Amino acid sequence: MISENLFLLIPDFSVILLAFIVIATDLFASKRNDFTLVSISVGGLILVGLYIIIFSFNQTGYLYQNTLIIDQYSTSLKLLFVFLGIVAIFSSKNYMKLNLKNPGEFYSIILFTISGIMLLLSSNDLLTGFICLELLSFGLYVLVGFDRFNPQSNEGSLKYILLGALSSAILIYGISNIYGLTGSTNFNIIQTFFLNPEKQFSLNSAIGIGLIIVGIAFKVAAVPFHMWAPDTYEGAPLPITAYISIVSKLAIFCFLLRFAIVTGLPSIEFWKPIIISLSVMSMVLGNFMATIQSNLKRLFAYSSIGQTGYLLAGVSLIYTHDGLSNFVFSAVIFHLISYAISSYTAFYSLILINDNIKSTKISDFVGISTQSPLLAMIFTCSLFSLAGLPIFSGFISKFYLFSSITQQGFIWLASLAVLTSLVSLYYYLLVIRQIYTPKVENSTNNFDVSVLSFIILSILFILMILLGIFPSFLVDFFQSTQFMPGHIL
Amino acid sequence: MLDPFLSYSSILLITIPATGALILIFTPNNSTKLINSIAQFISFITMILAVMSFIFFDPENSSYQFRQTFEWLNVTSINKVISLDLGVDGISSFMVMLTGIVMFTGVLGSSSITNKTKDFFILYFVLISGVFGVFVSIDLFFLFFFYELAVVPMYLLISVWGTSSVFENFSRTKDYGALKLTLFLVAGSVLIWIGLLSIFIESNATNFNLIDIKNNGDLSTKFQIFIFPFILFGFGVLGGLWPFHIWSPDGHVAAPTSVSMVHAGVLMKLGAYGFLKIGIFLLPEGAQEWMPVLLTLGTVNVLYGAFSAMAQQDLKYVIGYSSVSHMGYVFMGIGTLHYLGVTGSIMQMFSHGIMTALFFSTVGMIYEKTSSRDINALEGLAQKMPLITVFFVIAGFASLGLPSLSGFVSELLVFLGLFKTYPIFGVLGVIGAAVTAVYILRLIAKVFFGSFENNPAIETSVRIKDKISSAILIFLVIAIGSVPFPFIAKIENSVHNLLLSGLGP
Numbered sequence: 001m002i003s004e005n006l007f008l009l010i011p012d013f014s015v016i017l018l019a020f021i022v023i024a025t026d027l028f029a030s031k032r033n034d035f036t037l038v039s040i041s042v043g044g045l046i047l048v049g050l051y052i053i054i055f056s057f058n059q060t061g062y063l064y065q066n067t068l069i070i071d072q073y074s075t076s077l078k079l080l081f082v083f084l085g086i087v088a089i090f091s092s093k094n095y096m097k098l099n100l101k102n103p104g105e106f107y108s109i110i111l112f113t114i115s116g117i118m119l120l121l122s123s124n125d126l127l128t129g130f131i132c133l134e135l136l137s138f139g140l141y142v143l144v145g146f147d148r149f150n151p152q153s154n155e156g157s158l159k160y161i162l163l164g165a166l167s168s169a170i171l172i173y174g175i176s177n178i179y180g181l182t183g184s185t186n187f188n189i190i191q192t193f194f195l196n197p198e199k200q201f202s203l204n205s206a207i208g209i210g211l212i213i214v215g216i217a218f219k220v221a222a223v224p225f226h227m228w229a230p231d232t233y234e235g236a237p238l239p240i241t242a243y244i245s246i247v248s249k250l251a252i253f254c255f256l257l258r259f260a261i262v263t264g265l266p267s268i269e270f271w272k273p274i275i276i277s278l279s280v281m282s283m284v285l286g287n288f289m290a291t292i293q294s295n296l297k298r299l300f301a302y303s304s305i306g307q308t309g310y311l312l313a314g315v316s317l318i319y320t321h322d323g324l325s326n327f328v329f330s331a332v333i334f335h336l337i338s339y340a341i342s343s344y345t346a347f348y349s350l351i352l353i354n355d356n357i358k359s360t361k362i363s364d365f366v367g368i369s370t371q372s373p374l375l376a377m378i379f380t381c382s383l384f385s386l387a388g389l390p391i392f393s394g395f396i397s398k399f400y401l402f403s404s405i406t407q408q409g410f411i412w413l414a415s416l417a418v419l420t421s422l423v424s425l426y427y428y429l430l431v432i433r434q435i436y437t438p439k440v441e442n443s444t445n446n447f448d449v450s451v452l453s454f455i456i457l458s459i460l461f462i463l464m465i466l467l468g469i470f471p472s473f474l475v476d477f478f479q480s481t482q483f484m485p486g487h488i489l
Numbered sequence: 490m491l492d493p494f495l496s497y498s499s500i501l502l503i504t505i506p507a508t509g510a511l512i513l514i515f516t517p518n519n520s521t522k523l524i525n526s527i528a529q530f531i532s533f534i535t536m537i538l539a540v541m542s543f544i545f546f547d548p549e550n551s552s553y554q555f556r557q558t559f560e561w562l563n564v565t566s567i568n569k570v571i572s573l574d575l576g577v578d579g580i581s582s583f584m585v586m587l588t589g590i591v592m593f594t595g596v597l598g599s600s601s602i603t604n605k606t607k608d609f610f611i612l613y614f615v616l617i618s619g620v621f622g623v624f625v626s627i628d629l630f631f632l633f634f635f636y637e638l639a640v641v642p643m644y645l646l647i648s649v650w651g652t653s654s655v656f657e658n659f660s661r662t663k664d665y666g667a668l669k670l671t672l673f674l675v676a677g678s679v680l681i682w683i684g685l686l687s688i689f690i691e692s693n694a695t696n697f698n699l700i701d702i703k704n705n706g707d708l709s710t711k712f713q714i715f716i717f718p719f720i721l722f723g724f725g726v727l728g729g730l731w732p733f734h735i736w737s738p739d740g741h742v743a744a745p746t747s748v749s750m751v752h753a754g755v756l757m758k759l760g761a762y763g764f765l766k767i768g769i770f771l772l773p774e775g776a777q778e779w780m781p782v783l784l785t786l787g788t789v790n791v792l793y794g795a796f797s798a799m800a801q802q803d804l805k806y807v808i809g810y811s812s813v814s815h816m817g818y819v820f821m822g823i824g825t826l827h828y829l830g831v832t833g834s835i836m837q838m839f840s841h842g843i844m845t846a847l848f849f850s851t852v853g854m855i856y857e858k859t860s861s862r863d864i865n866a867l868e869g870l871a872q873k874m875p876l877i878t879v880f881f882v883i884a885g886f887a888s889l890g891l892p893s894l895s896g897f898v899s900e901l902l903v904f905l906g907l908f909k910t911y912p913i914f915g916v917l918g919v920i921g922a923a924v925t926a927v928y929i930l931r932l933i934a935k936v937f938f939g940s941f942e943n944n945p946a947i948e949t950s951v952r953i954k955d956k957i958s959s960a961i962l963i964f965l966v967i968a969i970g971s972v973p974f975p976f977i978a979k980i981e982n983s984v985h986n987l988l989l990s991g992l993g994p
Contacts, residue, residue, distance in 0.1 A: 326566035369649075373608070380645075390638045396562075399630070399682075406686045407567060415683045422679050426672060429644060433664060436649050472562045479565050 005061050008070040011048050011078060012118045018044035019111035026104020034103050038093050041107045042086050045114075049082045060489045066186050067125040073485040074121040076477075077254050080337065081121070084247050085114040087344055090456045091351050092239035098355065100146055100237060110243070113139035117251040124262065124486070126175045126185040126212075129255055130168075133219065136248055137164050143243070144236040156235020163218065163228040171215025177208030187262040187486075194264060201269070209265060213274055219252050221301075222308050223281035233301035238354055241297055242347035245304040246340050253311055253336055257318075258485040261329065266319040275316035280416065282309030287420040291427045296350060296360040299431070300343075303386065303424060307339050310417055314401055317408040330478035331397075331404040337474065338385075338397035338467055345382035345460040349375055352457070356447045362431055367439025372447035376435050378461050383432060385464055387425040393467035400475070498542040499555045499575035499625040502585060503618050503635075505535050506592075510614035513607055521606050528610040532596040535617070539589025543979065546582040551982035553578050553627055553700070569689070574628040574698045579983030580835055581624045583976070584755075584762055587842045588624065590965065591754040592617045594958035595747035598850045601857055602650060602745060609650055609745075612642035616751065623759050628698040629767070633685055636763065637678055639756060643740075643748070644671040651743040652856075654803055656863065666743025673736035677726025681763070684719035687712075688771065702771055710774045717775030720768045721783060728760025729816040730783075731790045738797075738809030746853030749805070753812045754846040758838045761819045765831075769823065770987050776826065784824035784914050790817025791921035799928040804855065804862040807932060808848045811888060814925060815841045821918055822903040830906020832977060832984050837899035839976075840887065840969060844896060847884040847962040851877055854955055864935060871937040876951050878937045880959045885933055887966045889926040895969040 022041050029036070052075060060071045088110060096103050116135030123129035141164065145157025179185050181204050182193040194205070214225065221229040233241045260266050266275075286305030293299040314332035318325060352375060353368060354360055369376040385392030388399075398421065402414040467474065477483055509531035516524055546554055556576030563570050577585060595613070602609050615638065622635025644667050651663035689697055692706035702708070726733040737757070741749045769776050794814025801807045815837065822834025854877050855870065856862050871878040887894035890901075900922060907915035969976055 327564060330566070384641060389641050390634045395634070395637065399633075399686075400562075400564075402682070403686050403689055407690045411683070411687060414686055418679045418682050422672070422675055425675055429668060429671060432644070433648060433668070436645060437664075472560075475562060475564075 005059075006063070008056065008059055008061055008063060009068070011052050011056060011082075012115055012122070014044070014048050014051070015082075015111055015115040015118060018048070019108040019115065022111060023104050023108040026102075026108075029104075032103065034093065034097050037103050037107050038089060041089050041111055045082050045086050045089070045111075049079060049086075052079050052082070058489060060487075062124070062488070063122075066188065067128045068119070068122045069124040069486065069488075070122055071485065071487050072482050072489070073258065073487070076483070077121050078118045080340070081114060081117050081247065081251060084340060084344065085110065087348070087456060087460065088239065088243050088247060090453065091242060091344075091348050092237075094355050094450065094453065095237060095239050095351060101148075106143070106146060109139045109142055113143075113248070117247070120251055120255050121258075123255060124187050124258070126178065126187075126190075126259075129259070130172060130175060133171075133252065133255070134168060136251065137168070137219070140240075140244060140248055143240045144232055146240065147235075147237050150235070152235040153237065154235070156232040159228045160232040167215050167218030167225070170211050170218065174208050174211025174213075174215055177204060177211065181205055181208060187259065190263045190265075194268065205268075206270060209268070209271070210274065213278075216252060216256055217278055220249050220256075220308050221305055222278045222312060223285045223305060226282070226286075226305050229305060230298045230301040234295060234297045238297070238347075238351050238360065241300070242344065242351070245300060246343050246347070249304065249308065250336050250340055253315075253332075256315060257329070257332065260315060260318055261324060261484070262486045264319070266316070271319075272316050275312055276410075276413065279309045279312035279316060280413070282306060282312060283417060283420045284309075287423040287427075291423065291430075293427075294362055296362055296365075296431065299362070299427060300347070300350075303427070304343070306420060306424060307343075307386075309420070310398070310401060311336060311339075313405055313410075313413055313417060317405060317410060320408060325404070325408065326479055327407060328404040329484075330475060331401040333478050334471065334475055335397040335401040338393035341460060341464050341467060342382050342385035342392065342394050345457065345464050346379065346386060348453075348457050348460060349379035349382060352447070352449050352453055353379070356449075362434055365431065365434040366437050368435045370438060372449065375447060375449065375457075378457060380432050380435065381461065382464065383428040385468070387428050388421045389425070391465060391468045393464050393471070396468055396471045400471070495542065495545055496555050497557065498538055499577055500557050501538055502535065502542070502621040502625055503575075505531060505538065506614040506618040506621065509535075510611045510618070513611050513614070516607060518607055521603065524606050524610060525600065528596050528599075528613075531614065532593045532617075535621075536589040536593040539585045539621075542577060543582045543586035546577065546579065546979060548579060548979045548982055551578065551986045554582075556627075567690075568695060569697065570695055571630045571697050572628055573631055574696070575625045575631075576627050577625055578986070579980040580762070580765065580987070583835065583839060583980050584624045584758060585621065587758065587839050588617070588620050588755045590961060591751055591842055591846045592620075594846055594850065594961055595750045597954040597958040598750060598853060599745070599747040600952060600954055601853070602747075605649065609646070612646050613747070613751075616642045616646070620751070620755055620759065624762065627700065628696070629685055629688065629702070630697050632763065632766070633678070633681060636681070636759060639759065640671065640674045640678065643667070643674070643752070643756075646748045647740065647744045650745040650748070652745070654742050654805070654862075656802055661739055661743065663743040666739040670736045670740030670743075673726055673733065677723045677733070677760075680719045680723030680726075682723075684716050684723060684767075687716050687719075688767075699766060699770060706771070708772065713772040713775030714778045715775075717768065717772050717779045720764065720772065721779055724760045724764040724768070725786075725820075726760065727757060728764065728820065729757050729790070729813050730760070730820060731786050731793055731813070731817070734790065734794070734813045734816075737813055738806050741809040741812065741849075742803060742805040746849055746856075749849040749853075750846040753809070753849060754842040757812065757816055758842055761816070761823065761834070761838055765823060765835075765987060769826070769831075780824050780826055783820055784911060787817045787820030787824055788914055788917045788921075790814065790820060791918060792817075792924065795921050795924035795928065799924070799931075802864055804852050804864055804867070804932075804936070805849075807864070807928065808845065808852060811848075811925065811928075812841070812845055814921065815845075815888070817921065818900055818903050818918065821914060822906055824914075825903075825906040825910045826988065827906040827910050828984060828988060829902050829909065831988060832980065833899050833902025833904075833906055835980055835984065836895075836902060836969070836973065836977070840895035840899045840966070843962050843965050843969075844884050844887045847880060847959060847966065848888070850955065850958060850962070851881045851884060854880075854951065864932065867936045869937070869939040874951075876956070880963065881937065882933055883963055883966060885929040887970070889929045890922050893967070893970045895966045897970055898973040
């Protein structure tokens with residue numbers, strides 16, 4: 001047993017502390033002060049990020065009897081999610097001010113969910129993972145329903161809570177099955193248990209793993225467990241829609257990856273068919289349903305279901321007959337990051353557009369290119385990136401992911417993925433067409449976009465292009481052994 | 490003195506237009522004059538560079554020249570490297586020159602763009618940078634990267650600056666044309682993507698470039714035959730191969746003049762080029778198997794395109810369909826897998842590029858002056874616009890293959906190749922040429938000759954820019970037609986190289 005070095009958890013605990021500071025500040029402030037709250041949360045998160053970069057990047061170890069693990073996988077992804085958290089808070093700032101009450105609670109709940117994510121990334125145990133997942137989900141239930149007097153928001157929140165609770169129940173039932181079988185919920189012990197080939201095929205283990213997969217499929221909105229997603233996305237306040245579809249989904253994916261890799265379960269026969277069928281259904285249904293949407297929130301809900309499909313295709317093939325495939329693993333992580341950046345660029349632009357035109361209907365997007373050419377350009381580019389066109393990150397990450405799938409001998413799956421990308425280009429083009437259609441009536445009022453939002457958006461945009469042109473910096477890191485989950489320096 | 494400069498020409502050809510786009514982003518929105526001059530300056534430099542890289546290409550040396558390699562992405566787990574590997578051989582340097590010239594004349598022809606000029610040129614330069622990228626890339630990943638890059642801006646270029654085509658019983662909006670074009674091209678690139686992914690994984694070579702895969706890839710015959718149709722139809726879509734050509738007339742008609750020039754003149758050649766480089770060079774055994782299909786479809790292209798052109802009412806649609814028909818000769822020439830035929834098809838790629846650019850720029854001028862492209866409404870333009878008539882007639886004669894103009898040389902070579910290998914297709918090809926003559930001559934007679942009645946107060950002077958661009962194009966049409974041998978000498982070795990490995994008679 002490695003000695004318990006609690007200093008390893010400083011970043012995680014500081015985010016929790018930060019959340020309390022934010023809520024206390026709000027409590028003691030005499031009047032509503034969005035700016036202070038945002039600066040405290042963002043400043044705190046930046047400090048946490050700097051701390052991770054400077055002090056804790058090379059520190060690794062196990063904590064609390066192996067239930068938590070701090071390795072480079074968790075540390076570097078924590079950095080990513082801290083960054084995404086900063087973007088999320090900035091993106092909510094204006095929306096919050098214009099539309100919602102109680103900013104203190106809002107930002108502190110976001111910080112709580114981030115701390116949940118950070119612990120989730122370190123979880124090396126099913127039960128710890130489950131608790132962190134709940135910490136994340138509970139925050140999200142509140143955030144989705146934050147627009148209290150809007151029935152749509154309430155409906156979305158209610159659906160999300162009910163189905164979220166159901167999925168949690170399924171997940172915990174699966175975990176209990178695995179516990180009954182292996183006597184532990186720890187990933188390493190599960191791994192040693194399933195290394196024994198005789199024990200792989202019992203009905204119990206199939207039910208246990210199957211239920212865990214279903215529970216996680218619910219949480220990441222993979223078809224056929226996606227029913228809650230479009231309504232929840234539509235009802236939620238726009239910045240929260242972005243937050244659910246990007247941050248929370250990707251965090252769960254990172255947890256799934258660690259679970260898959262450390263336990264070695266994907267080497268079991270029935271892993272591949274289950275996940276591949278989820279992936280195929282998500283790719284096809286997500287992308288085709290998106291073509292008939294008239295509201296961008298719903299469109300993005302379906303397109304993000306499609307993206308889930310691509311990621312799941314990678315997850316399904318992560319183990320080959322000769323062990324873990326580094327190629328697929330790095331491809332999934334790279335696509336995940338590229339998706340996060342491109343998708344946040346798209347959502348951020350959408351939020352800024354929504355601040356001005358107060359609508360997310362595609363038909364209301366006419367003439368945006370004349371009102372704010374730069375915003376229209378960035379939005380268009382991010383859609384191109386999501387569809388997988390160069391020079392943006394979406395192209396190279398898709399190429400890399402699909403070639404890793406091909407390399408595993410699943411050329412049909414890669415072909416299907418490429419084909420559904422074509423469908424996604426179609427519905428993105430329909431949006432772009434609206435943007436670039438000149439407006440009939442002559443309203444030349446320009447968009448009001450704050451400098452700060454613009455800077456954040458430009459950073460995302462530049463990142464999107466840089467990842468597309470110089471991916472080797474990240475990809476090399478993801479391929480190195482020190483990035484593997486469970487690798488202790 | 491030129492050597493160090495020229496050895497970077499392949500990368501400069503990509504970066505100069507890209508830099509142009511970047512400079513334009515930071516240019517003030519409203520100074521149209523400044524934007525125009527920057528665009529002309531950048532494109533002029535690019536053209537000079539492109540022409541020089543053709544002139545200084547050493548025909549004796551059949552390997553890739555002006556080569557630059559930068560390692561880009563190392564996939565350690567399967568031990569493969571993707572690098573930015575640039576260089577030109579005879580065929581690509583010929584295409585590079587074509588691109589350089591057409592893009593410069595395109596910029597000269599865009600003076601009619603007055604709305605959002607800046608955005609137009611930014612997208613235009615991105616497009617051009619992509620096209621150059623395809624021609625100078627040796628690495629297949631980057632070939633595909635630039636290929637997609639060239640497709641992306643087309644949608645906006647057409648849907649924002651294009652024109653809709655409206656007639657009594659026929660109307661096509663520019664949105665329709667743009668969407669159709671983009672979706673078709675991306676659908677084609679889906680096929681290419683699948684093909685390239687398989688080659689990437691299947692080949693045993695460490696690098697993903699043409700040469701390494703050819704030498705060390707060990708692609709089995711069965712694999713080649715299986716994957717060839719993906720490459721054939723994938724690139725065929727952009728090349729305008731029947732029946733995947735249907736995006737092409739609609740797209741070309743909807744596009745603004747300069748984009749039509751670049752698209753029909755150069756972009757369609759990307760299809761044929763990719764097909765030569767990947768299909769014929771990397772998958773020779775698959776090519777052998779699938780050539781009859783290409784020949785047949787190419788023949789349909791020629792005849793179907795020619796007959797469709799005859800039936801059109803819109804002047805631009807005639808040119809659009811004639812492009813489809815002429816690309817057919819390119820496919821037929823490649824389909825012979827014979828030295829003469831392939832040389833002919835490469836000459837045809839160049840000749841058609843120049844000729845179509847001239848056609849589209851002339852039609853653009855006519856439309857600008859008369860605001861009409863309706864063949865039934867236009868009459869006797871020769872009286873009012875003698876110069877434009879001369880341009881159009883030269884393009885027309887080149888298109889129907891009049892000796893001493895460029896079309897003749899290339900079509901002759903294609904026919905010679907066909908008669909050596911598949912005489913029956915040769916006969917059909919010649920019939921196609923005859924049909925071309927019919928519709929071109931009828932068109933000229935109808936539109937330019939006869940009496941001029943409507944709107945006598947029409948503005949008929951030709952801009953100096955348009956004169957320059959037409960002069961360049963006409964000069965090349967005549968030069969290639971009269972002295973084709975220096976051009977053929979440049980590509981000769983590369984064609985031999987392409988057809989190596991026991992292919993062809």
